[in-house]
Amino acid sequence: MKPTALSRHLIEAQHQGHINADLRLLLEVVARACKSIATAVGKGALGGVLGDAGTGNVQGEAQKKLDVLSNEILLEANEWGGHLAGLASEEMDHAHAIPNNYPRGNYLLLFDPLDGSSNIDVNVSVGTIFSVLRCPDGVTEPRDEHFLQPGTEQVAAGYCVYGPSTMLVLSFGRGTHAFTLDREQGSFILTRADIRIPEETQEFAINMSNQRHWEAPMQAYIDELLAGKTGPRGKDFNMRWVASMVADVHRILTRGGVFMYPVDAKCRDKGGRLRLMYEANPMAFIVEQAGGACSTGRGRMLEVTPEALHQRVPVFLGSKNEVAQAERHHREHDARA
Numbered sequence: 001m002k003p004t005a006l007s008r009h010l011i012e013a014q015h016q017g018h019i020n021a022d023l024r025l026l027l028e029v030v031a032r033a034c035k036s037i038a039t040a041v042g043k044g045a046l047g048g049v050l051g052d053a054g055t056g057n058v059q060g061e062a063q064k065k066l067d068v069l070s071n072e073i074l075l076e077a078n079e080w081g082g083h084l085a086g087l088a089s090e091e092m093d094h095a096h097a098i099p100n101n102y103p104r105g106n107y108l109l110l111f112d113p114l115d116g117s118s119n120i121d122v123n124v125s126v127g128t129i130f131s132v133l134r135c136p137d138g139v140t141e142p143r144d145e146h147f148l149q150p151g152t153e154q155v156a157a158g159y160c161v162y163g164p165s166t167m168l169v170l171s172f173g174r175g176t177h178a179f180t181l182d183r184e185q186g187s188f189i190l191t192r193a194d195i196r197i198p199e200e201t202q203e204f205a206i207n208m209s210n211q212r213h214w215e216a217p218m219q220a221y222i223d224e225l226l227a228g229k230t231g232p233r234g235k236d237f238n239m240r241w242v243a244s245m246v247a248d249v250h251r252i253l254t255r256g257g258v259f260m261y262p263v264d265a266k267c268r269d270k271g272g273r274l275r276l277m278y279e280a281n282p283m284a285f286i287v288e289q290a291g292g293a294c295s296t297g298r299g300r301m302l303e304v305t306p307e308a309l310h311q312r313v314p315v316f317l318g319s320k321n322e323v324a325q326a327e328r329h330h331r332e333h334d335a336r337a
């Protein structure tokens, strides 16, 4: 059978009434931008794109040259795409309304142009994460507050992982599907339809160097996992940590697991490490559509009411039953307190 290209997959989805033409074309524009980023990432040192840009973003983080370049690629492609009212990025202080004299549409796009960018210089997988919302009715110049919609309002979300192969993982609310970039043909080909995350797992992902900074329920939960076969869980757990959320989530979509970035003493005043609007929410959408779960530890991620564009949250995502175990520890701790 002829392989299914992303374009055909989206056209079929439109014919089945799952997406409209505008959303289809918007997703095509995002996918095209991801292909350009993949080319830039793939050139590495030969493209002169490694290293620091010498600038900082709104979060006070040093920007890599590829952070800046990826942001420019996504911005330029989507500003002229004709399907957006506005966009927002990890690398930009505030939301950007599409100028009146440009072709415009009714969607809002949020993205982390290059997640895990500390991995670029060591040639480890990085990725782009994106989320699509509807622009509220009557809003012609969307500002930050118009993007502050709970994750349940997302109409599509996805990520592109730039690894040994480039893969686009996408959901518009009808399952989660993965497409691999055929570098010779220049098109994304459907390679995993309707991904399902196993409900049980024996693998967790966390930055263990933060252990001493975690709050009590987190300490108790990880102690349980580390106790292995002779502990309360009665099984051994393996650990993996790429320190690139896209790569860690991609592994979980491939073979299950639980990914965690809890609040710790270092990020407590900020509310967590990862960003709600363009990291946690799109990943939560993708993971839920694949039968997994995503939580703050104290509630469903997609139901968090956003308060700021660059808001941070604690994140627990992956195999359903393991996310439930993490939530149980928080619940029991809070009840005792």
Ligand SMILES: O=P(O)(O)OC[C@H]1O[C@](O)(COP(=O)(O)O)[C@@H](O)[C@@H]1O
Binding pocket: 061, 090, 112, 114, 115, 116, 117, 118, 207, 243, 244, 245, 246, 261
């Ligand atoms: O270095 P740490 O604390 O392990 O953090 C790694 C986490 O930071 C992130 O890189 C996000 O940060 P950036 O968006 O600044 O790249 C995640 O991809 C990853 O899970």
